[in-house]
Amino acid sequence: MTDQPYPAEFARSDVSGVFTADAKARFALCYPETAHVLTHSLLQHPLLDLEALAHLGEQLPEKSLEYNRGDLPIGIRPEDIPSNGLTIGETIRRIDSANSWCVLKNIEQVPAYRDLLLTLLGELEDVTSATTGEMLRPEGFVFVSSPGSMTPYHFDPEHNILLQLRGWKTMTVFPAGDPRFAAPEAHEAYHSGGGPRNLPWDDALAAHGTDHRLEPGQAIFVPVMAPHYVRNGDKPSISLSITWRSEWSxxxxxxxxxxxxxxxxxxxxxxxxxxxxxxxxxxxxxxxxxxxxxx
Structure with missing residues (x-):
């Protein structure tokens, strides 16, 4: 699949200067341990158009797709998440009314998307190399969400920047490394291969999270293993997550x-x-x- 040319109507266009000097300066100030909002200029790229993403979803292998109903609670076990009864293409094309959430994983499997991912990460490499060293294992994820949908409480092992492209959402982030928000046993189960990223939720935790509202043209850096959940706004949303690992992570x-x-x-x-x-x-x-x- 990775050798297939991407359709001409979704041909990639060159990008540069997506992160301004001010955005990079803020990133350098906060990286790698503080969640913070940045600005970006990646809003009209043809590879991130809704139809292009539907086509991408139909080309990716099943293991790279996750999609389900969007009306979920903050805390839910992966095995309890209900299906939306649609195909991935239908989910994306009908996202305005599908009451769904989906993620296209490892989009770098398609060369055009890999080029885009590496270009974006390349703009930040001088900052990351000075602290956590070489950017390792670059990966990209695209999230397409219906109005009001929820990404449940979880953590991720990567350094992560989420770029908001369409609609708006609120990400609530909790401090990384604090056992109040993710028990050591949850980390250990995940990293030893036996546990999920989703975390148990208690309403008493809510007061300790920081809400970051993201509009198109904004992005958020999320530290490694910082617990968070995401609630979509009243419009369909498209977000691009660019991630990497480091020797420290x-x-x-x-x-x-x-x-x-x-x-x-x-x-x-x-x-x-x-x-x-x-x-x-x-x-x-x-x-x-x-x-x-x-x-």
Missing amino acids: YAETDAHAMNSVLRKYGLKPAPPRRYPVNNLVKSYGYRALRKLGLD
């Missing part, structure tokens, strides 16, 4: 997995430290266990 992942091993032996390990502290001791320990097949 991989070390944190391994440290969580190592803690899972230690907990099996009745220990109560301290959670991984947040940036700028690295987690190399536990990371190297877990990588050694994995190489020996003892993880």
Whole structure:
């Protein structure tokens, strides 16, 4: 599939200067640990038109698609999320009235979208390389949401910038690394391969989140593993998420997995430290266990 040319009517156009100097300066000030809103100029790209995205959804493999009804609670188990009864193409083309939410995962599988992703990340690479080093494993995700739809409470392992392209939404972000908002056991289950990203929700948590309203032309940087949920506004929404990993984020992942091993032996390990502290001791320990097949 990755070798298929993308249809001419959705041909890519070159982009440059999507993030202004002011946006990059703010990003540099807050990266990598503080959620913050940026501005961008990526609003009319042909690859991000609704019909182009419907076509993309129909071309991606099933494992790269997630779509369901949008009227969800903040907290819900993945296995309890109801289907919307539509195909991915129908979901996107009818998003105004489909009462649905969908994400197209790993859009970089299509060369035109990979070019777009790498161009956008390239604008920020001088900032990230000075702190967390090389941008590793670049990935792109497109979210298409009906009015009022909800992305439940969860965390993500990547450094992430979400660009709002159409409609508006509010992302509520909680501090990363705080066990009040994501228990150590939830991180450990996820990073050792046995748990979901979705987190249990308690209304008592609401007062501790920070709401960030995103309009077209705005973006938000979300730190690694910062819990959050997203509520769409009263219009259909399109958002593009550009993500990357770093050696620091991989070390944190391994440290969580190592803690899972230690907990099996009745220990109560301290959670991984947040940036700028690295987690190399536990990371190297877990990588050694994995190489020996003892993880």
